[in-house]
Amino acid sequence: MASPAGPEPGPLASLRAHRLVPVVAIRDADAVLGLAEALVAGGLPLIEITLRTEAAPEALRRASTVKNLVVVAGTVTTPDHVKLAVDCGAKMIVSPGLNTRVVEYCLAHDLPVVPGVCTPTEIETARNLGLKTLKFFPAEAYGGVRTLKALGDVYKDFSFVPTGGVNLQNLGDYLKLPIVLACGGSWMVPADAINDRRFGDVEKLARDAVALVETLALA
Numbered sequence: 338m339a340s341p342a343g344p345e346p347g348p349l350a351s352l353r354a355h356r357l358v359p360v361v362a363i364r365d366a367d368a369v370l371g372l373a374e375a376l377v378a379g380g381l382p383l384i385e386i387t388l389r390t391e392a393a394p395e396a397l398r399r400a401s402t403v404k405n406l407v408v409v410a411g412t413v414t415t416p417d418h419v420k421l422a423v424d425c426g427a428k429m430i431v432s433p434g435l436n437t438r439v440v441e442y443c444l445a446h447d448l449p450v451v452p453g454v455c456t457p458t459e460i461e462t463a464r465n466l467g468l469k470t471l472k473f474f475p476a477e478a479y480g481g482v483r484t485l486k487a488l489g490d491v492y493k494d495f496s497f498v499p500t501g502g503v504n505l506q507n508l509g510d511y512l513k514l515p516i517v518l519a520c521g522g523s524w525m526v527p528a529d530a531i532n533d534r535r536f537g538d539v540e541k542l543a544r545d546a547v548a549l550v551e552t553l554a555l556a
């Protein structure tokens with residue numbers, strides 16, 4: 338079983354470095370290479386592809402061929418999903434909730450896993466499983482920065498990835514919290530831009546988010 342005290346695995350190190358996770362529910366796997374290249378060009382070599390669409394497995398496969406791109410599978414809710422995601426090349430697993438079967442399967446296979454939580458009870462269950470990095474989901478619906486700040490006052494030894502309702506306007510408020518590792522969201526990869534193959538728009542959205550992260554780092 339992976340030790341939470343061991344070295345931070347590659348994908349988590351990438352999250353820490355970039356502090357952003359573009360989350361996409363892709364409908365057409367043919368769009369994924371253009372999308373991935375736009376993210377890389379925008380300074381964000383990371384993508385979470387959610388297992389919510391029929392195209393997701395093929396999109397994971399194709400994204401995994403892009404050099405230096407960290408490919409994460411999202412909306413993973415069963416061990417079978419984990420197996421599928423790994424077979425398709427995913428290097429990290431993200432879940433909407435704290436599913437102990439999913440987490441235990443990932444830990445047994447040395448696979449970084451970031452499950453979703455939004456309550457103290459779930460955070461403590463995650464602690465019992467040996468986890469230290471958790472998704473706070475759905476962030477805005479569960480009280481956003483205010484709730485996360487209150488959780489962070491108690492659970493200082495955890496890192497959180499707020500996702501759900503995060504955008505360029507509230508991103509800075511989340512990232513300023515010391516317990517926030519990174520923020521996830523679809524605002525950088527809007528469905529209409531992907532459908533219309535407006536990858537220049539995606540590159541700009543990624544670039545704007547990266548610029549904000551850099552500004553905060555200098556502040």
Ligand code: 3PG
Nearest residue numbers: 360500501502522523524
């Ligand atoms: C999701 O569930 O798709 C992610 O949490 C992204 O949420 P968002 O679309 O509110 O950014």
